[in-house]
Amino acid sequence: MVDLSVRIGDITLQNPVTPASGAFSWEYNDVIDLNRLGGLVAKTICREPRLGNPTPRMAETEAGIIQSIGLPGKGIEYFIDHIVPEYAKFKPPLIVSVSSESIEDFAALARELSVPDVDVIEANISCPTRNSTGGNFAMHEDHTKKVIDAIRAATNKPLWVKLSPNAGDIVSIAQAAEEAGADALVIANTFLSLKIRTDNFRPALGNKFGGLVSPALKPIVLRMVYQVAKVVKIPVIGIGGVTKAEDVVEYMLAGASAVGIGYAGFRNPTALVTIIEDLEAWCDARGIKKVTELIGAIRDDDMETDTLVAASVGV
Amino acid sequence: MSLEPSDKYTDSALRVGERDTYPERLVGEFIGTVVANEWVNAEYKHMILAVHERALGAYAGQFFHLLCPSPDGAEVWMRRPMSIYRVDRAGSRLEFLYKCEGRGTRGMAMLGPGDEFNLAGPLGKGFRLEPGWKNIVVLGRGVGLATLAPLSQLAAEAGVGVTAILSARKPEVVMSRDLFAGLGARTEVVLDSDGTSAVDNVEAILERLIAEKRADAFFTCGSSRLLKLMQRIAKKHAIPGQVAIEQIMVCGFGACYVCVRTFEIDGVKTLKRVCRDGPVFNLQEAVGW
Numbered sequence: 262m263v264d265l266s267v268r269i270g271d272i273t274l275q276n277p278v279t280p281a282s283g284a285f286s287w288e289y290n291d292v293i294d295l296n297r298l299g300g301l302v303a304k305t306i307c308r309e310p311r312l313g314n315p316t317p318r319m320a321e322t323e324a325g326i327i328q329s330i331g332l333p334g335k336g337i338e339y340f341i342d343h344i345v346p347e348y349a350k351f352k353p354p355l356i357v358s359v360s361s362e363s364i365e366d367f368a369a370l371a372r373e374l375s376v377p378d379v380d381v382i383e384a385n386i387s388c389p390t391r392n393s394t395g396g397n398f399a400m401h402e403d404h405t406k407k408v409i410d411a412i413r414a415a416t417n418k419p420l421w422v423k424l425s426p427n428a429g430d431i432v433s434i435a436q437a438a439e440e441a442g443a444d445a446l447v448i449a450n451t452f453l454s455l456k457i458r459t460d461n462f463r464p465a466l467g468n469k470f471g472g473l474v475s476p477a478l479k480p481i482v483l484r485m486v487y488q489v490a491k492v493v494k495i496p497v498i499g500i501g502g503v504t505k506a507e508d509v510v511e512y513m514l515a516g517a518s519a520v521g522i523g524y525a526g527f528r529n530p531t532a533l534v535t536i537i538e539d540l541e542a543w544c545d546a547r548g549i550k551k552v553t554e555l556i557g558a559i560r561d562d563d564m565e566t567d568t569l570v571a572a573s574v575g576v
Numbered sequence: 577m578s579l580e581p582s583d584k585y586t587d588s589a590l591r592v593g594e595r596d597t598y599p600e601r602l603v604g605e606f607i608g609t610v611v612a613n614e615w616v617n618a619e620y621k622h623m624i625l626a627v628h629e630r631a632l633g634a635y636a637g638q639f640f641h642l643l644c645p646s647p648d649g650a651e652v653w654m655r656r657p658m659s660i661y662r663v664d665r666a667g668s669r670l671e672f673l674y675k676c677e678g679r680g681t682r683g684m685a686m687l688g689p690g691d692e693f694n695l696a697g698p699l700g701k702g703f704r705l706e707p708g709w710k711n712i713v714v715l716g717r718g719v720g721l722a723t724l725a726p727l728s729q730l731a732a733e734a735g736v737g738v739t740a741i742l743s744a745r746k747p748e749v750v751m752s753r754d755l756f757a758g759l760g761a762r763t764e765v766v767l768d769s770d771g772t773s774a775v776d777n778v779e780a781i782l783e784r785l786i787a788e789k790r791a792d793a794f795f796t797c798g799s800s801r802l803l804k805l806m807q808r809i810a811k812k813h814a815i816p817g818q819v820a821i822e823q824i825m826v827c828g829f830g831a832c833y834v835c836v837r838t839f840e841i842d843g844v845k846t847l848k849r850v851c852r853d854g855p856v857f858n859l860q861e862a863v864g865w
């Protein structure tokens with residue numbers, strides 16, 4: 262049977278399938294066995310209790326959903342005292358996503374979150390509805406460098422950095438994060454979007470703008486993962502539009518060491534476990550002994566140029 | 577499992593009679609089979625589904641999250657929350673009563689006997705009957721009646737008397753009267769078409785039921801106007817109550833915080849998740865919408 266385990270820096274995941282921050286909580290244990298996941302990823306936490314954005318927080322479009330939640334939560338104290346222990350009941354490593362509007366506070370939060378039951382700090386520097394100096398640092402290289410430098414100095418925990426697909430040149434931002442000491446890059450957060458209702462001329466979301474979430478974005482994020490993985494030495498975690506085991510394979514071929522899944526778990530609450538089982542079967546059927554063989558294994562140096570062959574590949 | 581590349585979404589839901597690999601789980605993803613899906617009037621349909629036995633743990637006020645087929649070839653991205661209308665444990669069936677409105681419910685309306693339908697649940701906290709309650713009053717309007725209907729089943733099983741006040745625009749769209757009556761509830765219909773649904777009249781009915789000692793607790797769903805009325809009268813007479821609330825949902829499991837609404841507890845406004853903290857809440861804590 263295939264060995265599905267992957268290493269992300271000093272952390273070993275039993276398989277490359279993790280949930281995406283904000284699209285998951287320990288409450289999913291009602292429907293799936295959380296001990297089967299590669300990791301547990303908590304919703305992005307901020308210092309103060311926050312109510313989040315006005316409703317409606319989600320709207321459907323022709324090609325996916327747009328959402329703007331606004332990082333609601335009960336604040337860091339409550340998180341450490343009440344939510345971390347909920348996750349600590351399960352075996353997979355706990356990845357805690359964190360966000361702040363100021364560099365100093367971001368670093369302080371990372372320090373305070375460096376408690377024994379937290380295995381990884383994921384710096385969410387890419388919340389699409391914040392601006393580049395106020396939390397969405399991943400829009401600019403220099404802001405990225407500054408904030409990750411500060412967080413790096415504040416914690417010895419493995420540090421993953423979640424990047425934005427809205428930045429002009431994600432490769433330079435990824436390099437800035439690597440240079441500042443990130444242990445892994447998470448690519449990517451959601452695409453900033455807008456929907457306007459034609460019945461009353463109002464934005465469909467209470468917060469006006471929201472992040473687009475859709476399997477249609479997978480080819481775009483896959484391209485970003487490929488470009489970044491080519492130039493950085495640290496592992497990349499691909500997030501965007503994974504709905505089946507072949508999508509995990511595709512991200513790994515592009516250079517990702519693991520994936521994160523949001524939407525598919527909304528559509529099918531059992532999806533993450535099914536994808537893990539399907540991935541195992543997919544590898545076994547092909548005699549793949551270690552799933553890590555797939556990482557970066559895209560064959561793009563001896564390209565066939567028959568356009569008919571290229572056009573007929575299934576999805 | 578097919579090893580061919582597929583364009584289908586991953587799906588490991590339980591079909592009727594299939595071996596349950598997670599019997600200890602509270603909730604499941606199921607593939608039910610449609611037994612019937614008929615119009616009850618011009619706007620509402622009644623669906624009966626044969627489901628896996630794990631889905632039958634559902635109780636009044638809980639909901640399922642339904643993966644509706646597309647009515648038009650384009651994708652329906654999110655599930656639709658729908659209250660349990662009836663649980664038939666002996667027959668292994670779940671029933672829903674739903675209003676055909678947007679794309680999801682129109683897609684659902686296209687299903688016919690034998691078709692498969694993916695549902696996740698049961699989700700949320702439903703209605704609770706407290707031991708001291710001998711008689712309850714249920715006040716509902718529109719789709720709210722679908723949510724309140726199984727309460728009459730719960731009450732009947734617990735030997736609690738029910739008076740159901742059913743509010744509707746006109747006589748043709750009064751729903752669930754037979755279901756309530758069939759379970760021994762006394763029903764009163766109030767209509768917009770003859771003015772009996774006006775707040776003053778409903779208030780008079782509630783006051784009369786209190787005087788007749790038929791109102792140990794209040795239950796409502798489906799109308800902000802009726803919620804406010806019930807809150808006022810319940811407060812005046814110190815009658816406990818519960819209300820079922822709706823909100824747009826994404827996950828249904830308490831993870832995404834899309835489904836929040838404002839509640840007021842001891843004068844302090846807070847947000848709660850309808851899917852996980854509800855959909856049934858303390859009557860006095862709900863802030864009308």
Ligand SMILES: Cc1cc2nc3c(=O)[nH]c(=O)nc-3n(C[C@H](O)[C@H](O)[C@H](O)COP(=O)(O)OP(=O)(O)OC[C@H]3O[C@@H](n4cnc5c(N)ncnc54)[C@H](O)[C@@H]3O)c2cc1C
Nearest residue numbers: 656657658659674675678679680681719722822823824855
């Ligand atoms: C706990 C709960 C129980 C419910 N029980 C019933 C029931 O038993 N019978 C019934 O007819 N309806 C019920 N509803 C309302 C039902 O969910 C909506 O009518 C349905 O989602 C509309 O989907 P649509 O595609 O037809 O409409 P669209 O307007 O196309 O939907 C667009 C989006 O808005 C959401 N939405 C629209 N209206 C509502 C609403 N009132 N509540 C929540 N989300 C909404 C949809 O889910 C979808 O995500 C319930 C809602 C909740 C929250």
Ligand SMILES: Cc1cc2nc3c(=O)[nH]c(=O)nc-3n(C[C@H](O)[C@H](O)[C@H](O)COP(=O)(O)O)c2cc1C
Nearest residue numbers: 281282283305385449450501502503522523524832
């Ligand atoms: C409802 C919702 C809430 C989200 N909240 C967060 C969040 O708090 N922090 C974060 O880093 N990403 C958040 N995201 C983005 C996801 O983590 C993920 O990057 C995105 O959904 C793309 O993955 P998918 O295509 O598998 O859904 C959220 C997404 C959704 C749909």
Ligand code: FES
Nearest residue numbers: 828830832833851
């Ligand atoms: S729908 Fe996700 S928290 Fe309620």
